[in-house]
Amino acid sequence: MRGYTNISEIRTYAAFVLILLPTAALCYKGHLALGTISSLALMIILFAMILGSIVEIPLINTRTKKPEQLFRYAPILEDIYSVPVVKELNIGKDRVFTTRITANLGGAIIPALATVYLLLTQPNNTALEIMLIVVVAVSLLSEMIGGIGLIIPDYIGLIALPFSLIVSPENAASVTFIAGVGGILTGNIISVLTFNKERTGSAFISIGGAGSYKAIYLTTIVASLISYFVY
Numbered sequence: 001m002r003g004y005t006n007i008s009e010i011r012t013y014a015a016f017v018l019i020l021l022p023t024a025a026l027c028y029k030g031h032l033a034l035g036t037i038s039s040l041a042l043m044i045i046l047f048a049m050i051l052g053s054i055v056e057i058p059l060i061n062t063r064t065k066k067p068e069q070l071f072r073y074a075p076i077l078e079d080i081y082s083v084p085v086v087k088e089l090n091i092g093k094d095r096v097f098t099t100r101i102t103a104n105l106g107g108a109i110i111p112a113l114a115t116v117y118l119l120l121t122q123p124n125n126t127a128l129e130i131m132l133i134v135v136v137a138v139s140l141l142s143e144m145i146g147g148i149g150l151i152i153p154d155y156i157g158l159i160a161l162p163f164s165l166i167v168s169p170e171n172a173a174s175v176t177f178i179a180g181v182g183g184i185l186t187g188n189i190i191s192v193l194t195f196n197k198e199r200t201g202s203a204f205i206s207i208g209g210a211g212s213y214k215a216i217y218l219t220t221i222v223a224s225l226i227s228y229f230v231y
Contacts (some may be wrong), residue, residue: 035174050107064201108208134183157219
């Protein structure tokens with residue numbers, strides 16, 4: 001786990017747990033599902049995403065620039081994002097980060113596997129088309145913040161919801177999940193591969209972790225609850 005947990009983060013995770021408990025109860029009773037993902041499997045996925053959020057899987061290392069103004073605002077960024085920016089600034093060379101790009105187990109690996117499983121067992125071109133909309137939105141609205149990494153709005157995956165209800169109401173839950181989560185992760189990867197390393201950087205950049213985990217988990221919860229009305 002990269003950072004530490006402040007009061008804001010504790011409140012966010014507490015809110016997720018409070019939402020998760022009744023959602024898990026609905027899964028246990030067989031009222032929720034995501035396409036070919038059964039109620040029991042969905043409940044396991046939801047818990048695994050929470051528990052796996054503290055695990056970062058290293059992918060590659062690269063070099064990115066340490067923005068000069070970052071030294072001034074590092075303490076403020078620490079408080080906002082729960083990331084040890086000051087400590088990371090003092091590691092390595094003065095002008096560049098040795099950046100570790102990672103994939104978060106709970107925010108990237110597990111939801112990505114669930115998305116691929118749904119696409120293989122329940123192919124849906126509509127979901128892929130809506131996913132492209134989310135990818136574009138993530139690419140436009142994401143921001144690489146020096147010292148922190150890639151940040152996206154928490155609500156961004158929910159862009160898929162109205163499109164799913166209009167185009168495929170009978171499969172709205174699975175389409176929202178595939179398009180929302182798949183779009184966020186794909187957009188994340190594109191942003192990580194294309195950002196200007198000579199202009200800004202961070203010691204860690206997490207796909208599905210800090211900066212995007214909340215959006216992915218919120219989309220998963222909403223998609224799961226939608227299935228109550230169409231399952």
